[in-house]
Amino acid sequence: MQDLDLHIGEGADAVVNFILDHFTPALDAIAATIGFVTDGVRDALVFAPAPLTIAVIALLALWRVGWKFAIFAVAALMLISGMGLWDRMMETLSLVLAATGIAMVLGIPLGIAMARSRAVQAVARPLLDLMQTMPAFVYLIPAAMFFGLGAVPGTIATVIFAMPPVVRLTNLGIRQVHHEFIEAGQAFGCTPMQLLLKVQVPNALPSIMAGVNQTIMLSLSMVVIASMIGAGGLGNTVLTGIQRLDVGTGFEGGLAVVVLAVLLDRITQSFSAEPQGFSLRRLRTVFARGDEAEPSGTLVARKA
Template sequence: MQDLDLPIGEAADAAVNFVLDHFTPTLDGIAAAIALVTDSLRDVLVGLPAPVIIAAIALLALWRVGWKFSVFAVAALALIMGMNLWPRMMETLSLVLAATGFAMLVGIPLGIAMARSNAVQGVARPVLDLMQTMPAFVYLIPAAMFFGLGAVPGTIATVIFAMPPVVRLTNLGLRQVHSEFIEAGLAFGCTPTQLLLKVQIPNALPSIMAGINQTIMLSLSMVVIASMIGAGGLGNTVLTGIQRLDVGTGFEGGLAVVVLAVLLDRITQSFGNARPSLFGGLRAALGSRKAAESEDEAVQGHPGRA
């Protein structure tokens, strides 16, 4: 048994060399498309004035979470500006948004296919297990070999690492839709597409949003690791702190990552729960106040009721 030597590594090298020899133009096209998305997002976020982005996030937090979290968001983002890490945080946010978008573009249809077919689920499940359990650093090697250094290989490695949750939870959410809802949709004459879009997905939305939330969190953690192959952003700050053994620089970069993670987590979590709009809540509050005033006037007009 000691002489047994399985050539797993040699097979992996041969597969990578085969792809590089025969599919380089395809890889270049994929890289160009991803670069267009990531660069456009980065240019927009870095180019917008910081007060505009802070105001937009504060309003979104006020609408979806509440005024306390909105105040926290403003204070936390002001802290990032005070540490002079705003451009790098915008670079990281652009990479996270791009990676999450690509993961959803592939992951949600795959989750739907798994929910509709046990055969697809049987094939996809071990692949997803491999994607989730493989150490994150391993993804950097083929990504750098296929696409070089920079934001593109970082985005691709992030997509592969972060996609499994949205696939699994989309599949789970659709499979857990009550059969009564599906039977009612069929009774009303829904086509398979109508049944999916109008019955299954709305009822599975909390599970799907939980998967998107987890994909965003994993994307953020992987984007920081991807700084080792030139992805940029806050990961560069953390990596610089490690290389120089500079505790202060590393702590500032880590704190900025934590702030971004908390904002993304709380806001995306809220979309999985039904919440009235801000103006709807104000109208409800004003309506209850008017009802209370009318009741007080009625009591004053009929003292015997008091």
């Protein structure tokens, strides 16, 4: 058994060389498309003034989570700006948003197809298992070989690593929709597409948003690792701290990553339920309750 050699590595090299020899135009087209998306998001985030970005994130946190988290968001973002890591954080955020967007565009339809077809599920499940169990560093090798160095291979490796949760939870959410809802939609004459968009997807939205949240978190962790192939952003700060054994630099980069992770996690989690923060509807409700409560209190005072 010790002399047995299946030459799996040589087979993998042969496959990679075959792809490079015959599919280079397709790889260039994929790289150009992903580069357009990534560069567009990055340029928009870097071009926007820091105070404007902080204000937008604070308003979003106030609306979706609450005023306490909005204050935390402002203080944390000002801290990152004070450490001189604002541009790098925007680069990391752009990679996360681009990778998450691509993962959603590919993953949600795949999850719906898995929920509606056992054949698709039988084929996709082993691939998802492989994507989730493969060590993250392994994705950097083919990404760098096919697409070189930079943000594009980092985004592609991030998409592959982070896509399984949104696929699995979309599949789970669609399958867990109650049969009564589906039967009611069919009774009202819904077409299969109307049944999907108006009954199944709205009822599966909490599960889908949980998948999106997990995809964002995995994207953020992978983007930091992808700095090893030139993805840039906060990963470069962390990598520089490791290479130079500079605890301060590494700590600042890690702290910025943690802040970004907390902000993205809390805000995206809030989209799976009703907003808990400030809203005009809630303000109207509070005033309406106050108007209703005042006559009864006046009546009690008069009786007294």
